[in-house]
Amino acid sequence: MQLDLSFVDKLGRVVLNFFRATGKLGIFCGQTVYHCVTPPFYLKAVLAQMIEIGFYSLPVVALTTLFSGMVIALQTYEAVSQFSAEGAVAMVVRVAVIRELAPVMAGLMVAGRIGAAMAAEIGTMRVTEQIDALSTLSTNPFKYLIAPRVLAGVVMLPILVLIGDVIGICGGYMIGVYKLDFNATTYLTNTWTYLKPMDIISSMTKAGVFGFIITLLGCYNGFQSQGGAQGVGRATTNAVVSSSILILIFNYILTEMLFNA
C-alpha cells in the first residue's frame, strides 16, 4: 500500500513559508528599531511624515470617533433604560470610546489611509529602482525611508487617538444631552468622576502599538514588493489587511495585559 504524502508535502510548505515570512518580518522589524534609535536622524522627513499621518488623518479619525461615541450612547441608553440606569450611559461611553473604540477605529482608519499609501509609495520606489538608487547614493533606505515613517506613526497615533477620545466623548454627550435630555452637568460629572488614569494609559499604549504595526507593515510590504504594478497593488492590499488583522489581535492581547493581568 502506497501512502499519499502530497498533503504532508503541502502542509510542510505552508509551515515553512509561514516561518520564512515571520522570520523576514522579524529581521525587518529588528533593523527598523535599530535604525530608529541610532543616528543619523532625518528630522525633516520625520516631521513631514508626522504631518501626513497626524494632520491629514485627523478628519477621518474625528468623524469615525464622533459617530462611534454617538452610536454607543444610543445603544447603551436603549439597553439600560429598561433598568432606569441612564446614568450608566456616560460611563459606558467613556469606557467604550477611550479604552476600545478610539484606538481601534483610529488604527483601522489610519491603516487604510496611511498603511496603503506607504506600501504603494515604497513599493513603487522599489520596482523603479529608487531604493537601489538611495543605496548607491550612500543613504541607508532604512534610515531615510522606514525609520521616519515608523517614528512618526508611533508619535502621531497616540495624539490622534487622544483627540479621538475627546471627540468620541463629545459625540456621546451630544446624544445624551440633546437627544436623550440628560442633564449636561450630570453627564460630564459621570464622565470625569469615574475617568481612571488607566483608561488614558491603555488608550495611548494601544495607539502607540497600532502606530508601530501600521507603519511597519506598510513599509515592510512596500519594501518587499516586486513585479511591477501588480506587485505594488498586492503589497498595498497586504499592508492594509495584515495591519488591520494585527490591530484587532493586539487589541485583545493589550486589553488582557492591561486590565486582566
Place this chain on the structure above:
Amino acid sequence: MKTQKETVSPKIRMTDVCKAFGNKKVLNHLNLDVYPGESLVVIGGSGTGKSVTIKCILGLLEPESGRVEIDGKNVLELSGKEREKVLSQFGMLFQNAALFDSLSVWENVAFSLIQNQHMNKAEARKIAIKKLAQVGLKSDVADVYPADLSGGMRKRVGLARAIATNPAVIFFDEPTTGLDPIMSDVINDLIKDTVKNLGATALTITHDMNSARKIADRIAMLYEGKIIWVGTVDELDKTTNPYVRQFVAGSAKGPIQMEVKVEK
C-alpha cells in the same frame, strides 16, 4: 587599449563570484577585472546576469560565494561603515534613471551633497546646476519634477546625479535602452566625455553594440554567468569566438540559443 594590466592592480576585481535565485544560477564562478581609469563594457543577452554583476559590486545583492574587491579590499568582508565608505566613491546611472519622484531635478542631483556631505542648500543647488550644464541641460529644468521630463532628459539628470560627487567609479546600467538612435548617441558622447573629464573608472552593461563600441576601452562578454571573452573594440571585430561573433552580428543562428517559451 590599456597596457597597464600587468603592472597596475585592478580597481575592481571579481573572483569566482556565484549568485543564484532559487535553482537558477545567474553568476557561475564569474571573474572580472576593471582597471583604474578604463572604461569596460560588459555585453551579453537579456537574463545573462549583467545587472546582477553590477548589483553584486554595489552591494545591492550578496553573492553566495567568491570575492568582490575594490582597491584590493574584499567588500563582502567589510563592516557596514567601512563598506559604506568604499561604496561612497561610486556613482550609478540606472536603466530608467531611478530619479526620486518626490524631489525636483536639482534636489535629485544634489541629493548626496545635501544628505551625506551636509552641504547647505544654496551651494548644493549651484553645484547641481553646474552638473546639469555638464550633461547639456539648462538651469530652467532645475525646479522641474522628474515626471515632467522626457526619457532622454531623465537619463541626463540621472547622469548628472551620478557624477555630482565626482565619483572614482561610475556604473552605467543599459544607458541607451529606450532612447532613439540620436539621443542614444548624445548619451554615449556624454558618458565618454564625463568619464574622461573626471578621470573615473567606468563599468557599463549593455546589449547595444553601437554604445559599446563608442564607450569602451575594453569589452567583456557575459554568457551563462561567466565572462567568456575580453578584448578591445578592434579585437572584437577580429575575434573568432563564435558566441561573440553571433552576438555582435545579432544573428539568431549560432551557439547562443534563446529560451523561448511556447504556450501549448
